[in-house]
Amino acid sequence: GGGGQGSSLMTFLPIIFIFVIFYFLLIRPQQKQKKEHQNVLANLxxxxxxxxxxxxxxxxxxxxxxxxxxxxxxxxxxxxxxxxxxxxxxxxxxxxx
CATH class of the missing domain: 2.30.30 (SH3 type barrels.)
Known part of the structure; x- marks a missing residue:
């Protein structure tokens, strides 16, 4: 009965893991850099x-x-x-x- 749900979760786990890594390596640093740049512009x-x-x-x-x-x-x-x-x-x- 319930064995199919566990395997479908395991197939999506690597994809979710890749998105988490993508967020922390690319998106978050870019947002931080943009915020710092806006701070510099505001304090000119x-x-x-x-x-x-x-x-x-x-x-x-x-x-x-x-x-x-x-x-x-x-x-x-x-x-x-x-x-x-x-x-x-x-x-x-x-x-x-």
């Missing part, structure tokens, strides 16, 4: 050294809603969408190399 302030998603280094000179003004060279400023700030950098990006 004038004077922060940043890297844009396009690979341009600069210093934040203005913040307005979803736009960030970034100075990339002496007296050269560009407006960038806040979401395209990849992160903050520690070194002073406007110093001469």
């Amino acid at each position: 302030k004038v004077g922060d050294n940043v890297l844009t998603a396009g690979g341009i280094y600069g210093r934040v000179t203005g913040l307005k809603d979803d736009k960030v003004t970034v100075e990339i060279s002496d007296k050269v400023r560009v407006k960038v969408s806040r979401g395209h700030i990849a992160g903050m950098v520690k070194q002073d990006v406007l110093k001469a190399d």
